[in-house]
Amino acid sequence: MPTTYEKIATTTLSSATSNITFNSIPATYTDLRIVWVYKAVSAGNTAFLQFNSDTASNYSYTTLYGTGSAGGSQRSTNNTGAYLVSYAEAPTSEWQLQTIDIFSYAGSTFKTLLNTYSGDTNGGGFISRGVNLWRSTSAITSVALKFDAGGNMPSGSTATLYGILKA
């Protein structure tokens, strides 16, 4: 039986850093999955990602979220990165779980990703489930996980990139 779920790369930060980037992603899988555990060093940072170093306004999202007191939905277009947590800032107090599933990443159509954010801080926090669209027909060869405001993630932040194979 072929292996269908493989680690491609993993990074655990040994010092505060502004991004975790996976480069040279092979085109040999069908889908990609990223598991990212992080928090922010300072307030004012919202998690997002960029593919293939593309910083143009090629990203949009629709999300479903919960604040603890209300649920809602939000969308935004022509962003310079894929926002993974709607508008919520990454907390500095507790570690957060972000998963990102990227479908048909090596194909020649626009790319859709499913992003889930689970961020409870024992009295605060946010939860969201969303979709982002990257309007590019290029195969995805790199993914940069970062904050929109450029802040740092602390030591211990970790991200793993998995490849899922249908063949």
Place this chain on the structure above:
Amino acid sequence: MPTTYTLISSNVLSSSAESVTFSAIPATYTDLVLRASVRTSASGAFSSLGIVINGNVGTVYSWRGLGGSGSVSYSNWYSGQNAGDVSYGVGDTATANTYNSLEIYIPSYTVARNKPFSSITVQENNATAAYTLARAQLFSSTAAITSIQITESSGNNLLATSSFYLYGISNA
């Protein structure tokens, strides 16, 4: 190439049980995934499910939820709880042969810091209100996770044929 996604243990109930526990979870993986399909003896179409980690029933569980019943959507939160909540299971008066689907994802379960994790449960019965409920959970303990227990929160039983599968994901 090492295996990335491995079944650690499973339990398909042959008779009703108060709880299901996975113990002696090895520290050799990176993340844990628990997938379950649950029906309980609770009266009603749905029932609450709890999770206790490492047998810790201190006030170390908190969560923030996002749910929908088919007619309303809502968000709620709790802190300082004695167990996590991975509701809803399917109750015993729901449409026959219906079970929920539950997935719990626990990253970095051996790292010495508080443990964030996610849960999502879905159910549908072609009759009455059913819930989809996603939760951001926090287990405020720095201990490595070595056991996970799933219970029906009101003391009802987990019914026979309910199934539970614990997987380990390795990034080695």
